[in-house]
Amino acid sequence: MISSPDLSHEKKLWLAHKYIAGLDEAGRGALAGPVCVGAVTLPDDHPLLMRILGGVRDSKQLTPRQRDQLAPRIKETARTWGIGFASADEIDALGIVPATRLAASRALEAMSLFPDFLLTDFRLELPELDVSQTALVKGDQRSLSIASASILAKTARDELMVGLDSQYPQYGFARHKGYGTLSHRTIIAKLGFSPVHRKTFQIKIAS
DSSP: OOOOOBSHHHHHHHTTOSOEEEEEEEOTTOSBSOEEEEEEEOOTTOTTHHHHTTTOOOGGGSOHHHHHHHHHHHHHHSSEEEEEEEOHHHHHHHOHHHHHHHHHHHHHHTSSSOOSEEEEETTOOOTTSOSEEEEETTGGGTBHHHHHHHHHHHHHHHHHHHHHHHHSGGGOHHHHTTOOOHHHHHHHHHHOOOTTBOTTSOOOOOO
8 A cells, every 4th residue: 555645744843843844865776877855845834735735655656757747736836945966976975875965955055945844754864954853764655745855856866867868878877767777787887887877886787
């Protein structure tokens, strides 16, 4: 059964915090391309919020077409939103966890209102920020704010990977979005890394 995220966590927090941002990432485990973080602050006074965003789920539970239809709706409905990237070079230099946190900081900086509370998916805590926050296990399946952020991160990163496909067509980025599919790993074994591959990631080549 596919769980539906709701506003139960947000409603408790809205009693004390006005601007709650949900955060989630896309591309953390990919072999190429950036990691992307989406941040979404939903309005606490929207009477039809659950109805308007009723189709929002963890981005992995949606088809590309569903995500593409929901992303503009999330942007129109949100009080504010932001998207941040950390490049493959930054991932290699910093490590994936610090680079993901860097992308999250960039997403927050892109918002027109800085949040006073963060709801993050598990493993996306931002200890360097002096902002109250809670990390939820499977947060993208439980919190509508996090699920909305998941969709924005996924659609933004997919769009970027399609753009990279035109620069490096031999790698097939438009198909696999940089993840370690068998075909992608086979191409890497044949051609080596492109400039947008993460050189520090271990790649298992099937024999």
